[in-house]
Amino acid sequence: MHIPDGFLDAKTAVASGGLAVAGIGIALHSVRRAAAARRVPLIGLAAAFVFAAQMLNFPVAGGTSGHLIGAILVAVLLGPSGAVLAMTAVLVVQCFMFADGGVTALGANIFNMAIVAPGVGYVIYAGVWRAVGDSLRSRLFATAFAAWCSTVVASILCAGQLAFSGTVAWQVAFPAMAGIHMVIALGEAVISTLVVAAVAKARPELLALSRETPARPRYTELTAYGLLVSLGLVVFVAPFASGWPDGLEKVAVMLGFEPKAAATPLLAAPLPNYTIPGFGSAIPSTIVAGGVGTLVAFVVAYVLARALTPRVDAANRRGPGGASSRA
Amino acid sequence: MHNLLLNPYRHRASLIHRLPAPVKLLGATVCVLATVLLPRSAWPAHAGIGAGLLVVALLSSVPPWHLGRRLLLAEPFAVGIALLALLQDNGLQVFLAMLAKSTLCLFCIILLNSTTRFTDLLRVFRRLRVPALLVVTLALMHRYLFVLFEETGRLLRARRSRTFTTGRRHAWRLTATVAAQLFVRTSERAERVYAAMCARGWKP
Numbered sequence: 001m002h003i004p005d006g007f008l009d010a011k012t013a014v015a016s017g018g019l020a021v022a023g024i025g026i027a028l029h030s031v032r033r034a035a036a037a038r039r040v041p042l043i044g045l046a047a048a049f050v051f052a053a054q055m056l057n058f059p060v061a062g063g064t065s066g067h068l069i070g071a072i073l074v075a076v077l078l079g080p081s082g083a084v085l086a087m088t089a090v091l092v093v094q095c096f097m098f099a100d101g102g103v104t105a106l107g108a109n110i111f112n113m114a115i116v117a118p119g120v121g122y123v124i125y126a127g128v129w130r131a132v133g134d135s136l137r138s139r140l141f142a143t144a145f146a147a148w149c150s151t152v153v154a155s156i157l158c159a160g161q162l163a164f165s166g167t168v169a170w171q172v173a174f175p176a177m178a179g180i181h182m183v184i185a186l187g188e189a190v191i192s193t194l195v196v197a198a199v200a201k202a203r204p205e206l207l208a209l210s211r212e213t214p215a216r217p218r219y220t221e222l223t224a225y226g227l228l229v230s231l232g233l234v235v236f237v238a239p240f241a242s243g244w245p246d247g248l249e250k251v252a253v254m255l256g257f258e259p260k261a262a263a264t265p266l267l268a269a270p271l272p273n274y275t276i277p278g279f280g281s282a283i284p285s286t287i288v289a290g291g292v293g294t295l296v297a298f299v300v301a302y303v304l305a306r307a308l309t310p311r312v313d314a315a316n317r318r319g320p321g322g323a324s325s326r327a
Numbered sequence: 328m329h330n331l332l333l334n335p336y337r338h339r340a341s342l343i344h345r346l347p348a349p350v351k352l353l354g355a356t357v358c359v360l361a362t363v364l365l366p367r368s369a370w371p372a373h374a375g376i377g378a379g380l381l382v383v384a385l386l387s388s389v390p391p392w393h394l395g396r397r398l399l400l401a402e403p404f405a406v407g408i409a410l411l412a413l414l415q416d417n418g419l420q421v422f423l424a425m426l427a428k429s430t431l432c433l434f435c436i437i438l439l440n441s442t443t444r445f446t447d448l449l450r451v452f453r454r455l456r457v458p459a460l461l462v463v464t465l466a467l468m469h470r471y472l473f474v475l476f477e478e479t480g481r482l483l484r485a486r487r488s489r490t491f492t493t494g495r496r497h498a499w500r501l502t503a504t505v506a507a508q509l510f511v512r513t514s515e516r517a518e519r520v521y522a523a524m525c526a527r528g529w530k531p
Contacts, residue, residue, distance in 0.1 A: 045467060049510055093445070162408070
């Protein structure tokens, strides 16, 4: 998902750079305000940890292997703002030391992978965890589901930025990026959940961002990330994914790229002529695949969470008067 | 390959190496910006930038195989995204332009980090008023990257010497356990680093 140099035009690079700076600003502010000073080195070392953990190979099939992306894992372990800073550091080092991801695309890459991925991931994680209940199983379930969703959302934003730059048509970028990343995201969900389960087994206190600890993120922080992500979606994805041509035209006139947009067939309103049996174009089928994928991810998350929780946890929750004798 | 990737800096005493880091960073930024902002059909200008970068590469006396291998390692990602551009109207032109632009920028950044230490770049970032918390995070990450890589190597060696099955299901769980153990050790190390930083008078 690392966008190299030369794939984004000036307006996209500047817009996503602005969003990235805003996101890093929120993270810096809330780490300075809320986190204890002892967590500062942990953020830097967690960035190095992500880098090292990305080198671990998970065998897939036919000699290929996948690796961890790590955004949601760090978000679960450090909280959203620590994760934003750690992932930003990872991307800056990848850009300047390893030439992985472009300098002019650094803002876009940071926004997608260091702000949207942990931000969306953490909001979903916190929401699901809160809704399901305070147990290890609900945490693992929330981790898996949040990992899938955040990876897919980040890839859709990446496709939006490429299309917004006029480099790759939305009709190609969206199905390709979202399609590939729906599969990658399943791997990410499984790996992140396995790691969180293993951390919980080895050192449960490291997962201590529970409801009682004061270090848990505040609602303002999560709302700020939510707003930022929605802004990104409105700017980069909404012009293509919705049937509001006047909105886009207004933006096009405002930014002065109207003739270019008219020349390339970027504008498509797939939803009005959206029919399930036909699968007319790739976009509606990608949206359907997204829906199915979300369900699959939900089921995978549930199965994983069930399989990885020690049985004792389930027995305790059933209470002392439970009829079952399983221990 | 790990060494190649992890330590891109090649020590030489060339003219380019002796240039101050801010100058090199500025030069690289200008070069990348110019390449990106050039119109897609401006082939002579692209060729000019390429020739300029080659001259810098020769002056830097970094071994050509080093630059070439790093370029080859980084290229597939750019090609992957550029391939998507083929599937549209006048896609070939966009494809070639994207490929040229991203290759030039990659080469520029590879030259920068082969001749400049990352710590020097961090010093420039600090002078540019990048927030201190971010610079500290970057510095700590860069410092402990190598330590954690060795730690990972030790964990993997220990696992290999104790496991006799190679089933895929087990492989995933075992590798995840290695990652989790790595995180546990990372957070313990962070505690020690914090104590050491405080002992040396660090204030957040």
